[in-house]
Amino acid sequence: MSENTAKRHMGLRASRALSNTLIHVLLVVMSVVWLIPFVCILLQSFRVESTWQVGYVIPQKWGFDNYVNLWNTDFPRWYMNTLITALVTAVLQTVIVLCMSYTLSRFRFKMRQPLMRFMLILGMFPGMLSMIILYRVLKDLGLTQANAVPGLILVYVASSGMGYYVSKGFFDTIPMSLDEAARVDGATRSQVLYKIILPLAKPIVIYTILTAFMGPWGDFVFARYISFGASAGKNVAVGLYDWLSKDQINKSYTLFCAGGVLVALPVTLLFLFLQKYYVEGVTGGAVKG
Amino acid sequence: MKKIVSLLLSLAMVLSMCSFASADSLAGTYDIKVWVANEIVDLTKKQIENFNATNDLGIVFNATIEAQGEGDAATAMVTDVDAGGDIYCFAQDQFARLIQAGALAKLGQGAAKTVQEGCDADAVKAVTTSDGTMWAYPLTADNGYFMYYDKTVIPEEDIDSLEKIIADCEAAGKNINFEMQTSAWYLASFFFGTGCVSVWKTDEAGKFTSVTDTFNSDKGLIAVKGMKKLLDSPVHVSSSEIAGFANNAAVVVSGTWASADAKNMLGDNLGVADLPSFEVDGQEYHLGSFFGFKLMGVKPQSDPVKAAALHRLAQYLTGTQCSLERHAERGWGPADLAAKADESVANDPILKAVYEQKNYGVVQDAIHGSWWDTAKVIGDGVKAAATEDDLKAVLQKYEDDIAALFTLDTSALLFVGAWNGWNNADTADTYYLKDGALTLDVPESDYMGGRIVAPGSWDTDKGFAQVTTGAELIKDLGAENPDNNIVFAEAGNYTLTWDGTAITIVRN
Numbered sequence: 139m140s141e142n143t144a145k146r147h148m149g150l151r152a153s154r155a156l157s158n159t160l161i162h163v164l165l166v167v168m169s170v171v172w173l174i175p176f177v178c179i180l181l182q183s184f185r186v187e188s189t190w191q192v193g194y195v196i197p198q199k200w201g202f203d204n205y206v207n208l209w210n211t212d213f214p215r216w217y218m219n220t221l222i223t224a225l226v227t228a229v230l231q232t233v234i235v236l237c238m239s240y241t242l243s244r245f246r247f248k249m250r251q252p253l254m255r256f257m258l259i260l261g262m263f264p265g266m267l268s269m270i271i272l273y274r275v276l277k278d279l280g281l282t283q284a285n286a287v288p289g290l291i292l293v294y295v296a297s298s299g300m301g302y303y304v305s306k307g308f309f310d311t312i313p314m315s316l317d318e319a320a321r322v323d324g325a326t327r328s329q330v331l332y333k334i335i336l337p338l339a340k341p342i343v344i345y346t347i348l349t350a351f352m353g354p355w356g357d358f359v360f361a362r363y364i365s366f367g368a369s370a371g372k373n374v375a376v377g378l379y380d381w382l383s384k385d386q387i388n389k390s391y392t393l394f395c396a397g398g399v400l401v402a403l404p405v406t407l408l409f410l411f412l413q414k415y416y417v418e419g420v421t422g423g424a425v426k427g
Numbered sequence: 428m429k430k431i432v433s434l435l436l437s438l439a440m441v442l443s444m445c446s447f448a449s450a451d452s453l454a455g456t457y458d459i460k461v462w463v464a465n466e467i468v469d470l471t472k473k474q475i476e477n478f479n480a481t482n483d484l485g486i487v488f489n490a491t492i493e494a495q496g497e498g499d500a501a502t503a504m505v506t507d508v509d510a511g512g513d514i515y516c517f518a519q520d521q522f523a524r525l526i527q528a529g530a531l532a533k534l535g536q537g538a539a540k541t542v543q544e545g546c547d548a549d550a551v552k553a554v555t556t557s558d559g560t561m562w563a564y565p566l567t568a569d570n571g572y573f574m575y576y577d578k579t580v581i582p583e584e585d586i587d588s589l590e591k592i593i594a595d596c597e598a599a600g601k602n603i604n605f606e607m608q609t610s611a612w613y614l615a616s617f618f619f620g621t622g623c624v625s626v627w628k629t630d631e632a633g634k635f636t637s638v639t640d641t642f643n644s645d646k647g648l649i650a651v652k653g654m655k656k657l658l659d660s661p662v663h664v665s666s667s668e669i670a671g672f673a674n675n676a677a678v679v680v681s682g683t684w685a686s687a688d689a690k691n692m693l694g695d696n697l698g699v700a701d702l703p704s705f706e707v708d709g710q711e712y713h714l715g716s717f718f719g720f721k722l723m724g725v726k727p728q729s730d731p732v733k734a735a736a737l738h739r740l741a742q743y744l745t746g747t748q749c750s751l752e753r754h755a756e757r758g759w760g761p762a763d764l765a766a767k768a769d770e771s772v773a774n775d776p777i778l779k780a781v782y783e784q785k786n787y788g789v790v791q792d793a794i795h796g797s798w799w800d801t802a803k804v805i806g807d808g809v810k811a812a813a814t815e816d817d818l819k820a821v822l823q824k825y826e827d828d829i830a831a832l833f834t835l836d837t838s839a840l841l842f843v844g845a846w847n848g849w850n851n852a853d854t855a856d857t858y859y860l861k862d863g864a865l866t867l868d869v870p871e872s873d874y875m876g877g878r879i880v881a882p883g884s885w886d887t888d889k890g891f892a893q894v895t896t897g898a899e900l901i902k903d904l905g906a907e908n909p910d911n912n913i914v915f916a917e918a919g920n921y922t923l924t925w926d927g928t929a930i931t932i933v934r935n
Contacts, residue, residue: 188673188691188692189691190669190670190673190688190692191668191670191673192670192673192674193673193674193675273507277507277509277510282510283510284491363506366503366506366507366510367460367462367493367495367503367510367511367512368493369493369494380494380496383496383498383499384496384498384684385464385465385466385496385497385498385684386465386496387670388669388670388685388688389687389688391670
């Protein structure tokens with residue numbers, strides 16, 4: 139071991155330390171940039187000295203007034219609307235998607251390929267295209283404005299069967315021989331799904347639930363169109379947006395921020411606890427199409 | 428069988444006659460939807476209950492009241508008139524749009540007479556179309572802008588002069604918020620101040636047919652000179668947000684909707700006044716403004732009895748008593764004359780400023796939708812201008828753009844080609860044929876071709892084949908020119924004339 143090699147080693151270590159530092163500095167800067175808007179909203183939601191937009195970020199007086207005041211508005215109603223829509227959609231959509239994926243992954247029937255192709259093409263049309271006609275249909279069913287919640291659930295769930303790609307991909311990676319073994323032991327098809335496939339596919343189940351929950355939770359365009367002119371049918375995104383209108387923003391700006399924090403809360407918690415599965419789900423399903 | 432049918436038919440007739448007979452009486456319970464601004468939802472609920480309790484016609488309304496800002500009431504109504512509010516409030520500028528969408532029911536003779544006699548004359552004009560039909564009830568007469576200021580920065584004796592206000596604010600390092608660069612609504616203030624007009628005419632279908640616009644004139648030049656003083660000041664901020672008071676502003680030009688917030692922000696230091704005057708070449712001009720009304724409309728109903736009952740309610744809600752209640756609770760300026768004369772309204776300092784400014788105001792009539800974008804760029808143009816010629820150029824461009832709105836509408840012709848990216852839409856680099864003639868620079872390029880078309884179209888009947896004079900200046904491409912394009916042989920400056928049958932080309 140000569141002196142030169144030792145020097146080279148030191149050089150390597152030093153350069154690695156340097157590049158690590160640089161990368162970390164860069165990452166810190168990026169995360170600060172990403173976090174600034176959220177921190178601002180959080181801080182503004184605790185500002186109680188005034189209700190309008192101001193030129194500073196740190197509140198002069200702190201308090202929970204905005205959160206308390208939310209109860210005196212329609213916000214709880216909007217929150218419940220959104221929660222009900224999102225939960226029901228999450229359950230129904232998950233069931234449908236998983237059944238669909240299982241069927242397309244394990245069964246071999248005549249229309250399998252044509253059906254998949256048909257859904258692929260159908261999925262290429264932008265959903266917004268159907269907005270006006272859906273509004274008309276829902277209106278005839280009496281599911282708009284104040285009754286928007288069941289209407290929205292119907293719309294979200296109705297098309298969910300087409301979102302089977304990721305979970306079918308994941309199911310395909312589970313060996314067929316497992317199914318066959320179970321079948322030989324006398325399990326029915328549904329037993330195979332519940333007792334064999336689903337326990338193995340936990341990440342994808344959670345991933346499906348999460349995405350099914352997130353869609354309705356943050357939907358704005360469609361929800362606004364369906365619930366227009368009726369506060370009782372709005373979801374949080376639409377309701378909060380109205381607080382930013384010209385005649386309300388100065389009274390409701392901090393209230394809006396508080397509402398925004400409450401909207402972000404459940405989603406953030408969900409992701410914190412289920413992050414592991416989410417990542418596995420996204421990457422796992424992408425192995426084979 | 429025949430007998431049963433005839434029996435049924437006659438029964439139906441009797442029944443229908445019964446329902447006609449009851450049309451005379453409005454008594455009944457009606458489920459209705461009412462859209463009003465968020466801040467008067469509770470008040471309106473109370474007022475409708477009062478109406479139920481006090482009306483002697485036996486009308487009972489079971490009302491669902493929804494918050495809907497007047498600013499975008501028309502957008503919401505037009506989405507689905509059927510599902511919209513039975514009674515709703517909207518700002519005056521949406522009037523024409525709502526009539527076109529069939530979202531407003533005409534006033535009956537009785538109601539029209541009450542409005543005519545009981546309301547502000549300008550407000551009556553605002554709800555009447557050119558054929559004399561009335562379509563809505565005036566709700567407020569306060570939709571204009573004026574000046575909120577901080578008394579600690581600007582002394583009372585200075586508020587009549589724009590120059591003194593600017594000097595005070597510069598001395599104190601405080602801002603003047605006046606939305607001059609992003610809003611034609613505020614920017615027009617200077618032009619109206621010097622007596623310029625922009626009056627738009629529509630035909631019965633609501634299509635714009637002509638405009639009398641004097642912004643590009645000597646008076647307009649005075650206006651932009653005054654405007655430049657404000658824009659050049661480092662303390663000017665182009666905003667109408669009342670929250671500006673929390674961001675170092677001493678003056679905010681805004682409207683009554685901001686009054687409660689302004690009071691909250693400045694407290695006793697809040698001053699309110701009509702807009703100041705500005706001075707150009709030794710002469711004073713008082714700033715003008717747009718002025719408008721808020722209106723209440725009734726949606727057309729399939730049931731005539733319900734419609735009649737709704738009109739009664741609308742009359743009640745826009746009447747003296749309700750107007751006074753809205754003023755007491757929210758500071759809204761009534762359109763109802765009796766309410767306006769009431770002591771509480773007459774002594775309201777904010778409404779005093781509103782009415783004072785109204786004397787210099789221009790009632791906002793139907794205005795072409797493109798005007799707002801065409802006019803708002805004047806602000807930036809004036810700020811960038813260095814000389815008087817630059818200012819004139821800004822006004823000239825404005826006039827050209829306004830004229831272009833009609834050239835496009837009246838199927839004037841334009842010249843499209845390689846020089847403007849084959850642009851046949853209405854934009855800045857569109858070449859219009861004014862009085863059939865056009866002078867343009869043809870830049871050097873591989874293909875220096877183009878033809879005369881009607882706006883928005885690509886017709887090929889006015890091109891190479893129609894050139895009678897100047898054929899030596901253009902190329903004869905024969906079969907390679909299926910689109911009948913005029914292809915210039917060399918780059919240069921040319922004048923084209925189209926007399927209706929032939930094209931003349933002259934090289935300048």
